[in-house]
Amino acid sequence: MPNAHPKPLQLPPIRLAAAGLAARRGERLLFSGLDFTLAPGQLLLITGPNGAGKTTLLRLVAGALTPEDGTLVWQGIDEDARPQALMHLLSHRTAIKPRLTLSEDLAFWQAVNGPGPDAFEALDRVGLGGLDWLEAGLLSAGQQRRLALARLIVSPRPVWLLDEPTAALDAEGDAMVAALLADHLGQGGLALCATHLPLALEGADIVRLRLGAPR
Numbered sequence: 337m338p339n340a341h342p343k344p345l346q347l348p349p350i351r352l353a354a355a356g357l358a359a360r361r362g363e364r365l366l367f368s369g370l371d372f373t374l375a376p377g378q379l380l381l382i383t384g385p386n387g388a389g390k391t392t393l394l395r396l397v398a399g400a401l402t403p404e405d406g407t408l409v410w411q412g413i414d415e416d417a418r419p420q421a422l423m424h425l426l427s428h429r430t431a432i433k434p435r436l437t438l439s440e441d442l443a444f445w446q447a448v449n450g451p452g453p454d455a456f457e458a459l460d461r462v463g464l465g466g467l468d469w470l471e472a473g474l475l476s477a478g479q480q481r482r483l484a485l486a487r488l489i490v491s492p493r494p495v496w497l498l499d500e501p502t503a504a505l506d507a508e509g510d511a512m513v514a515a516l517l518a519d520h521l522g523q524g525g526l527a528l529c530a531t532h533l534p535l536a537l538e539g540a541d542i543v544r545l546r547l548g549a550p551r
């Protein structure tokens with residue numbers, strides 16, 4: 337049954353503090369002076385118009401871009417560990433390998449990102465139960481997004497960076513994403529989520545960040 341409640345799993349407690357963060361893309365300063373702190377179980381909900389820099393902020397946190405100014409400080413991470421090894425970045429691109437079956441796709445990502453719950457369990461959770469044998473290239477856009485979400489489940493990591501996680505999903509998919517996020521936060525995870533759509537996250541510990549239109 338999709339959305340069945342998973343087994344409790346405690347994630348390592350990680351904290352993130354951003355101070356005076358600024359980002360430039362090309363000639364434009366997208367944002368500056370951003371401050372926020374996130375503790376285990378908290379979600380940073382990032383909103384703002386197209387082009388405001390939501391994806392850019394996620395990429396800064398992922399370490400894929402360098403800030404124009406300011407600092408991002410992680411706590412709870414060994415000094416010589418890479419924060420990236422503790423994160424999942426779910427971006428617009430789902431990096432589907434069309435010839436792999438759904439279970440092969442998840443086995444591949446488990447080999448890359450680390451072991452965890454069974455692929456069949458994860459597929460069930462995202463509403464793809466029974467399709468493990470299907471080639472991923474045959475999935476619809478919403479189903480591809482669901483497969484990408486299953487990758488978060490099969491390799492537990494304490495930090496989730498989610499860029500429009502409900503894009504292409506139906507109403508049941510929106511609820512599934514909210515349930516996944518609630519479970520992740522309930523296990524002490526951190527999440528940063530850029531979205532244009534409201535997420536049904538009643539009771540979640542949410543830090544809200546609205547980016548303005550770029551100058």
Ligand SMILES: Nc1ncnc2c1ncn2[C@@H]1O[C@H](COP(=O)(O)OP(=O)(O)OP(=O)(O)O)[C@@H](O)[C@H]1O
Nearest residue numbers: 361362366384385386387388389390391392393550
């Ligand atoms: N490599 C780049 N060089 C120059 N400008 C860039 C580059 N990448 C992105 N930008 C610009 O940075 C701005 C912010 O992009 P970003 O994707 O962060 O916005 P966003 O808030 O996520 O937008 P959306 O809601 O449309 O997803 C955009 O105007 C974009 O054109």
